[in-house]
Amino acid sequence: MAKVLMKGNEAIGEAAIRAGCKNYFAYPITPQSEVAEYLVKRLPEEGGVFLQGESEVAVGYMIFGAAGAGERVMTTSSSPGISLMSEAISYIAAAQCPAVFVNIVRGGPGLGGILPSQGDYFQATKGGGHGDYHLLVMAPDGVQEAVEMTMQAFTLAEKYRGPVMIMGDGLIGQMMEPVEFPDDLKTEPTNKDDWATSGMDFRKSKKRNLVKSLFLDPTALNDNNLALKAKYEQMKKEEVQFELYNGDTDYQILITSYGTMSRVCRTAIDMLKEEGIEVAMLRPKTLFPFPEKAVFEAACKDSCKAVISIEMSMGQMVEDVERCVKGRRPVEFYGECGGDIPSPEKIIDIIKGLL
Amino acid sequence: MQTEIKFAGFGGQGILLSAKLLAYAAMKQGSFVAWIPSYGPEMRGGTAYCTVVISDRLIGSPIIKNPTHLVAMNLPSLEKFENDVKPGGIIFINSSLIPVTSKRTDVTQLVVPVNDIAIKAGSVRAANIVALSAFAAKSELVDLDLLKACVKEEFAAKAKIIPLNMDAFDRGVEIARADQAQTA
Numbered sequence: 114m115a116k117v118l119m120k121g122n123e124a125i126g127e128a129a130i131r132a133g134c135k136n137y138f139a140y141p142i143t144p145q146s147e148v149a150e151y152l153v154k155r156l157p158e159e160g161g162v163f164l165q166g167e168s169e170v171a172v173g174y175m176i177f178g179a180a181g182a183g184e185r186v187m188t189t190s191s192s193p194g195i196s197l198m199s200e201a202i203s204y205i206a207a208a209q210c211p212a213v214f215v216n217i218v219r220g221g222p223g224l225g226g227i228l229p230s231q232g233d234y235f236q237a238t239k240g241g242g243h244g245d246y247h248l249l250v251m252a253p254d255g256v257q258e259a260v261e262m263t264m265q266a267f268t269l270a271e272k273y274r275g276p277v278m279i280m281g282d283g284l285i286g287q288m289m290e291p292v293e294f295p296d297d298l299k300t301e302p303t304n305k306d307d308w309a310t311s312g313m314d315f316r317k318s319k320k321r322n323l324v325k326s327l328f329l330d331p332t333a334l335n336d337n338n339l340a341l342k343a344k345y346e347q348m349k350k351e352e353v354q355f356e357l358y359n360g361d362t363d364y365q366i367l368i369t370s371y372g373t374m375s376r377v378c379r380t381a382i383d384m385l386k387e388e389g390i391e392v393a394m395l396r397p398k399t400l401f402p403f404p405e406k407a408v409f410e411a412a413c414k415d416s417c418k419a420v421i422s423i424e425m426s427m428g429q430m431v432e433d434v435e436r437c438v439k440g441r442r443p444v445e446f447y448g449e450c451g452g453d454i455p456s457p458e459k460i461i462d463i464i465k466g467l468l
Numbered sequence: 469m470q471t472e473i474k475f476a477g478f479g480g481q482g483i484l485l486s487a488k489l490l491a492y493a494a495m496k497q498g499s500f501v502a503w504i505p506s507y508g509p510e511m512r513g514g515t516a517y518c519t520v521v522i523s524d525r526l527i528g529s530p531i532i533k534n535p536t537h538l539v540a541m542n543l544p545s546l547e548k549f550e551n552d553v554k555p556g557g558i559i560f561i562n563s564s565l566i567p568v569t570s571k572r573t574d575v576t577q578l579v580v581p582v583n584d585i586a587i588k589a590g591s592v593r594a595a596n597i598v599a600l601s602a603f604a605a606k607s608e609l610v611d612l613d614l615l616k617a618c619v620k621e622e623f624a625a626k627a628k629i630i631p632l633n634m635d636a637f638d639r640g641v642e643i644a645r646a647d648q649a650q651t652a
Contacts, residue, residue, distance in 0.1 A: 289503035380528030
């Protein structure tokens with residue numbers, strides 16, 4: 114298929130349709146409302162359903178219901194909306210239902226602002242809701258990757274029977290870039306009959322399926338948490354995605370950065386190269402599972418003197434970076450939030466200060 | 469090689485569309501492109517601006533502080549952004565709404581009364597198309613026939629206004645070429 118020029122938000126909507134998602138429930142919030150605007154037109158053409166909930170709390174449970182019935186389902190929101198959905202996300206994780214959540218992150222805490230931010234890293238990777246669970250979290254750096262990750266998200270959600278999150282930011286949602294849609298992935302989930310409450314008439318197995326998150330028996334609860342834990346361990350083995358940029362040089366500094374921020378770092382690295390200064394960047398594409406081994410190995414290269422995590426936050430992913438570097442190199446941090454994205458020139462100044 | 473163009477004006481002047489059409493044509497020409505709106509808490513009639521990046525390689529930072537060129541559709545836009553333009557760039561001035569020119573001497577200024585020309589073509593609403601084609605003719609960033617085809621495609625669902633916009637497009641090109649001849 115030829116390239117088309119699309120806004121990130123619209124492209125995410127189209128990607129969901131091409132992945133076979135027929136159910137989209139949402140509540141509008143800047144900077145992602147174009148996803149709903151797009152899908153309200155497109156989904157009926159595909160025989161799908163768009164329903165606007167009365168609040169994000171309701172939307173979270175509408176997702177739970179559809180996911181429990183074995184349907185491909187997605188919602189999109191932005192930071193405060195994801196906070197409201199977090200209770201349902203915890204329930205969905207506990208009940209082991211596949212669902213896709215897209216967070217086009219805006220500045221926080223509180224109502225914050227509507228400009229791009231990466232302040233929801235902790236929320237996305239460390240919980241958000243209560244209890245022992247994780248989301249599989251992917252962070253695109255542009256419209257093309259947002260499309261590819263959204264399509265993958267449905268497959269991964271079904272493989273692991275759990276919620277998957279795409280963590281973008283306001284800029285990725287709002288900007289237009291050329292995008293090429295991969296071949297459609299409208300595959301039926303294979304394990305649906307084993308667990309989905311899709312109705313006895315609609316499945317081969319005559320086993321009674323029950324979707325629940327309440328386990329009053331301590332052994333049953335422990336077993337459920339162990340099952341979740343086993344899935345997270347499998348994700349760490351099989352689903353880690355990252356990019357090492359300029360990594361084949363004798364770089365002096367290793368940047369860790371993701372999403373929109375990583376693009377600014379990429380330009381800064383190119384500009385520094387022209388001055389004869391080699392800097393590499395490790396860009397996690399999955400935030401959970403985190404590329405632990407890759408960060409450690411890239412940091413430990415002989416030429417590398419220090420690691421710096423550059424984020425549109427006050428310092429969140431840097432904690433994972435420190436954990437992975439294990440004290441073998443100094444780990445610095447630079448971040449801005451509030452909506453102004455640091456310029457490449459600013460990043461260059463920060464890097465030069467480390468040399 | 470990377471070129472950045474800032475389009476700026478009032479909300480409702482069709483700034484975002486002009487920019488999108490330029491990006492679309494450049495994409496069809498095989499370039500890497502990005503269309504980056506400035507979005508914020510704006511009101512109807514407030515300022516609207518956005519940046520188009522056209523590059524021969526993968527686009528890194530989408531944050532552009534100093535664009536190569538500026539298309540200013542109203543006075544506040546010119547005042548706000550004229551000093552950001554890189555030396556050697558083009559500052560396009562909509563003289564229907566901007567009674568002054570830029571004090572910059574290290575840039576090329578293209579002064580076009582786009583609203584007046586659009587009215588002659590049939591509607592002031594085509595002012596953004598006049599600006600787009602005049603700027604494109606001056607900057608030579610994209611093939612004009614290709615750009616014109618993109619404009620036509622954009623209005624495919626509103627066939628009635630295609631002739632108006634085609635006429636507006638031609639008038640924009642014409643005035644930019646006249647300006648070129650005068651300068652040469």
